[in-house]
Amino acid sequence: MILTQCAVCATELGLSLGKKCGRCSTRYCGAECQVQHWKEGGHDQLCKPIKKAGGAEQYNANKKYSEAVAVAAEACADDTKGQTCYICTQALHWKTKEGLVRGCACRGTAGFAHVSCLAEQAKILVAEAEENNLDAKAFGERFDRWHTCSLCEQKYHGVVKCALGWACWKTYMGRPETDRFWLLSMRQLAGGLYAAGHYNDALSVQEANLSMMRRLHVPEGVLLDVQSNLATTYASLGRHERALQIKRDVYSGRLKLLGEEHESTLRAANNYASSLKDLSRFEEVKSLSRKVVPVARRILGDSNDATLRMRSMYAEALCRADGATLDDLREAVTTLEDTARIARRLMGGTHPVTAGIEEFLRNARAALAARETPPTSKK
Incomplete structure (x- = not known):
């Protein structure tokens, strides 16, 4: 995690409170903890x-990055066995000796790489964009490599x-806090921590990032x-009411700022529907989805x-809403079959989105079969 707490007592310091070691900038809530850390810690x-x-x-970023790379390589070991990096063409990284990873939608023999090679590639592309003063679109396309x-x-996922995320943060965290790379890299770190299930750490980074912005x-x-x-x-920490409040405000803000057809507005609607689903407010999910899904299919594509x-969230709401009819279940299965086919073609069978859709498709099919099968008559 980025350093927002006292190194001794873990008091939350945000980005500006407390004091730092004059030599190495380790953070403390006050002189007492600093002295204790020197003498006993x-x-x-x-x-x-x-x-x-x-x-x-x-120092912290370098350490956390090395740990995260080791975890990622270990998690991908079975998938990457016998393969080589598409960037450096080696199995083991020549310098770090790290193993390969693949956490996107590539399949077959494509997409294997070292995290270090992916990071270096992104770093070079962004540096070229900065040096040549490329426009926002070109810069964004290059920064996307992170x-x-x-x-x-397709976006990387999981570990x-x-x-x-740690690679991006350790690359740019030395820049001034007002520098766009500093802020962007903090967001990448937060997203990476979330993707790996480190929700409390992600929350701390996101709150610090929002405060700075x-x-x-x-x-x-x-x-x-x-x-x-x-x-x-x-939401991932179980604080669903708080999540719903924020997502509703974000959706409302997007509508006012960008209109109903903008991709960011549609994604905000999706997030809002997700929080409604977490609170089992399925009728509201259905109502919102019927309004938003046709726009998304027209603007973003299937x-x-x-x-x-x-679409998969709408199907889930159809199944789980009180009083779901047989027609509701049939529509849900049809929708999920279509989205599962597209997701598997687009992202592969192991991608979390595909896996989630296919899991609920199995549940929906079972629910439909149970409703369509007449009860056994007793003799």
């Missing part, structure tokens, strides 16, 4: 190595996304992005991941 031995690594934040595969054009008076649209991610993390999520 081993900081007297670590201070110089931390300073040599670039300070406490850089989270999206250049081969299948691979987490490792790339408010201090800098960033545009409303950017704030809505960060709030949306924050709400998703609240193969867009947001459209797939919206």
Whole structure:
């Protein structure tokens, strides 16, 4: 996690409170904890190595990155056995000796790489965009390499996304807090932590990121992005009412700012529907979906991941709503069969989106079969 807590007592410091070690910038809530850490916590031995690594934040980022890469390579070991990196063409990274990963939608022999190679590729592309002062669209396409595969054009997920999040943060965290790369890299880190299931850490990073953006008076649209991610993390931590409140506000903000046909508005609607589903408010999910899904299919297309999520969520609401009819169940199964086919073609069978749709398709089919099968008459 980024350093927002006292190194001794874990008091929350945000991005600006407390004090720092004058040599290595390790953070403390006050002088008492700083003295205790030096005398009893081993900081007297670590201070110089931390300073040599670039300070406490850089030292922490480097350490967490190495740990995340090892976890990602281990998780992908069975899938990557006998393969080589499509960037450096080696099985083991020449310098770090790390193994391969694949956490996107590539299949067959495509998409295997080292996290270090993916990070270096992204770093070079972004540096070229910055050096040549490319426009926002070109810059965005290059920065996407930190989270999206250049081969299948699908986002990384799970522990691979987490490792790339740490790679991005350790690359840019030394820049000033007002620098766009600093803010963007913090968002990538938060997304990676969330993807790997580290929800409390993700929440801490997201709250710090939102606090900084408010201090800098960033545009409303950017704030809505960060709030949306924050709400998703609240939901994953079981704080569904808080998540619903934020997602409703974000959806309302998107509608006012961008209109109902903008992709960001449609994704906000999807997130809002997800929170309604978490609270079993299925009639509201159905009502919202019937309004949004036709727009998403027309604007984004059936193969867009947001459209797939919206349609599958609508189908789930059809099945789980009180008083679901036989026609509701049949519509749900038909919808899920279509979305599952598209998701498998687009992302592969192991992608979390595909797996989630196919799991609920099995449940929907079972529910439909139970309703269609007449009860056995007693003799």
